Amino acid sequence: MSRKLKIAVVPGEVCGGCDMALVDLHKNLIDVIGLADIVFWPIAMDFKEEDLDELESIDIALFQGSIRTEKHKEIIERVASKAKIKVAFGACACFGGVQSLADLYKLEEVLNEAYLKSPSTINEERILPGESKANPYKITAPKLVEINYKVDDFIDVDVYVPGCPPPKEIISEAVNKLIKYFEGRISLEKGTVIAGTRTLCDECPREKPEKIVIDRFKRIHEVRLDPSKCFLAQGAICLGPATRGGCGSPCIKANMPCRGCMGPAPNIYDVGAKLVSALPSLVEIENEPKLSDDELSKRVTIMDPAGLFYRFTLGLSRLVRMVRRE
Numbered sequence: 001m002s003r004k005l006k007i008a009v010v011p012g013e014v015c016g017g018c019d020m021a022l023v024d025l026h027k028n029l030i031d032v033i034g035l036a037d038i039v040f041w042p043i044a045m046d047f048k049e050e051d052l053d054e055l056e057s058i059d060i061a062l063f064q065g066s067i068r069t070e071k072h073k074e075i076i077e078r079v080a081s082k083a084k085i086k087v088a089f090g091a092c093a094c095f096g097g098v099q100s101l102a103d104l105y106k107l108e109e110v111l112n113e114a115y116l117k118s119p120s121t122i123n124e125e126r127i128l129p130g131e132s133k134a135n136p137y138k139i140t141a142p143k144l145v146e147i148n149y150k151v152d153d154f155i156d157v158d159v160y161v162p163g164c165p166p167p168k169e170i171i172s173e174a175v176n177k178l179i180k181y182f183e184g185r186i187s188l189e190k191g192t193v194i195a196g197t198r199t200l201c202d203e204c205p206r207e208k209p210e211k212i213v214i215d216r217f218k219r220i221h222e223v224r225l226d227p228s229k230c231f232l233a234q235g236a237i238c239l240g241p242a243t244r245g246g247c248g249s250p251c252i253k254a255n256m257p258c259r260g261c262m263g264p265a266p267n268i269y270d271v272g273a274k275l276v277s278a279l280p281s282l283v284e285i286e287n288e289p290k291l292s293d294d295e296l297s298k299r300v301t302i303m304d305p306a307g308l309f310y311r312f313t314l315g316l317s318r319l320v321r322m323v324r325r326e
């Protein structure tokens with residue numbers, strides 16, 4: 001390449017894990033720095049919002065996190081207008097992430113929980129953001145947007161890099177593809193997802209029976225999980241059947257069921273809707289007519305279904321969004 005690429009890393013509502021994942025590239029990051037200049041990365045380097053004014057164009061913009069404030073929205077739109085390739089990086093940017101679960105509540109309830117009611121909060125004067133009378137630094141509270149948005153709700157995304165955070169191998173693949181694209185060696189289809197092309201189940205090394213039949217769903221503390229057998233076959237819910245593979249299955253290898261951070265598998269849009277319709281049929285109800293309604297419902301009850309099925313992808317659920325907007 002005759003010139004260095006200009007890369008911007010733009011945070012929305014983030015936890016910092018996606019930045020750590022980039023820094024964790026170690027030698028690969030140094031190789032990238034040899035080919036590219038970081039022109040904006042306020043979480044890792046000393047960049048300020050005003051620095052965006054001096055940027056005429058950006059080759060690659062990595063957007064991290066969801067959009068929760070008017071300022072997030074303003075900055076991603078500003079950067080996107082100057083960027084040639086726009087990348088949604090991480091589960092929050094791609095699907096809304098964990099913070100989309102707050103969309104199940106009214107904004108007032110969310111603020112009360114965060115600033116007044118949570119067990120670790122001490123706020124005797126019951127001050128909410130922006131309400132402090134003593135405000136020597138004249139800090140104004142960020143203006144929240146109505147719900148938690150994913151990045152492609154506001155800008156056209158060229159490449160999605162999922163995961164919470166994206167695994168090292170996926171980031172390296174994304175970097176290699178983007179460099180080859182700018183060298184003119186490959187084309188990039190709009191909406192390319194850098195991840196596996198099958199479900200996680202297709203890549204899972206655990207023993208799977210031909211047909212899964214369980215007596216009831218169990219939470220992971222209720223059962224000693226056999227590390228060689230499929231979680232679902234042991235009654236523990238695993239999101240592998242509806243989740244995109246390519247992460248290297250770190251949770252499965254650590255004997256923890258998948259929680260879906262790579263997002264929906266190809267041809268699936270709503271992970272929760274897919275699993276809610278498929279999983280109850282795994283429960284075999286013997287002597288159904290003899291069971292009371294209570295016993296029957298205990299067998300198929302799933303605790304915290306929203307947190308379980310939509311931990312990372314509630315931002316994709318059209319149903320929830322329709323209800324919240326109303």
Ligand code: SF4
Pocket residue numbers: 013014015016017018064065089090091092093097098163164165166
């Ligand atoms: S995707 Fe995960 S690691 Fe990245 S900002 Fe969101 S919560 Fe943090």
Ligand code: SF4
Pocket residue numbers: 200201202204205206208229230231232233238239240241252257258
């Ligand atoms: S449901 Fe989970 S444990 Fe079972 S095969 Fe799929 S990914 Fe593996």
Ligand code: SF4
Pocket residue numbers: 163164200243244247248249250251252257258259260261262263
């Ligand atoms: S196993 Fe599931 S939750 Fe774990 S990293 Fe892979 S996709 Fe994410």
